[in-house]
Amino acid sequence: MLSSRRRPKNSLLGVRVCAPWKDGFFYSGVIEAVKSKPTGENTYTILFDDDYIAEVDEGDVVGPGFSTVGASSLKSGQHVYITYKDRELSATVLKTRSEFNEVLVQILDSQDRIVAVRPNEIHLTKGEKFSSATVDSDCVNGSKSTVSCPVPCKIKAHGIKSCE
DSSP states (O other): OOOOOOOOOGTTTEEEEEETTTOOOOOEEEEEEEEEOOOEEEEEEEEETSBBBBEEEEOOBTTTBBBOOOOGGGOOOOOOEEEEEEEEEEEEEEEGGGGGGGGEEEOOOOTTEEEOGGGEEEEESSSSOHHHOOHHHHHHOOOOOOOOOOSSSEEBBBBBBBOO
């Protein structure tokens, strides 16, 4: 009997993506495994940059070949990158204003400016392209994001709990 379900793509193994953790913030990591659900959707095992690991539903993964981050997914305090005056800058989300289709961010520089940007101008990893259809070779080939994950009591990939 033939199945209409999409098979997990082994070509996605090792791809750099961002995914939400239990605290609601997105963190960067690498796809380590793909599991198919009976519904046809996939679950991805993500090894985060800080060596923590989690299983994440396909719809929650952001990166090349997946969805882009939407303004509604961004929590206040999320670390992001924006393009501002033709430069990529590190910023922190302050507030999402969906009625204006914009996000207020504070640029993390010596001036700590607050600016309003469109959701499509926000990305989660340094050097990430905006289009979900475009694969950024630096992102896929292992560039590290400066996003850290200070959540206590996560299970590390080798099974040891850390309660920092």
